[in-house]
Amino acid sequence: MLRSEYAVVALPARCPICQGDLAVTQAHCLQCGTTFTGAFNRGALEGLDAGQVEFLRLFVVSRGNLRAVGRKLGISYPSVRRKLEELSAALSKMAPTVEADDSRP
Numbered sequence: 001m002l003r004s005e006y007a008v009v010a011l012p013a014r015c016p017i018c019q020g021d022l023a024v025t026q027a028h029c030l031q032c033g034t035t036f037t038g039a040f041n042r043g044a045l046e047g048l049d050a051g052q053v054e055f056l057r058l059f060v061v062s063r064g065n066l067r068a069v070g071r072k073l074g075i076s077y078p079s080v081r082r083k084l085e086e087l088s089a090a091l092s093k094m095a096p097t098v099e100a101d102d103s104r105p
Contacts, residue, residue, distance in 0.1 A: 011042070058072050
């Protein structure tokens with residue numbers, strides 16, 4: 001079985017040499033050994049680092065309750081707000097700008 005031949009690690013968000021964008025050009029099946037080449041889209045959240053993904057997971061599980069996120073992470077409310085702003089900035093860089101709907105009450 002091919003599975004034991006490879007150590008599967010997370011794909012880096014940026015080039016470790018120059019910090020440039022990475023393009024996925026090859027996919028390999030660990031079970032049958034088939035390799036595909038081409039230009040593949042990365043997941044929508046692949047540009048986030050592990051800490052940002054974990055924060056996003058906690059934010060969703062906590063239904064957006066920042067105080068609950070702070071308790072789970074053991075950090076203050078202002079620190080949670082800062083992390084949320086950093087996450088928002090990172091997501092904004094990855095996706096087209098969406099206009100806020102200010103018409104809601």
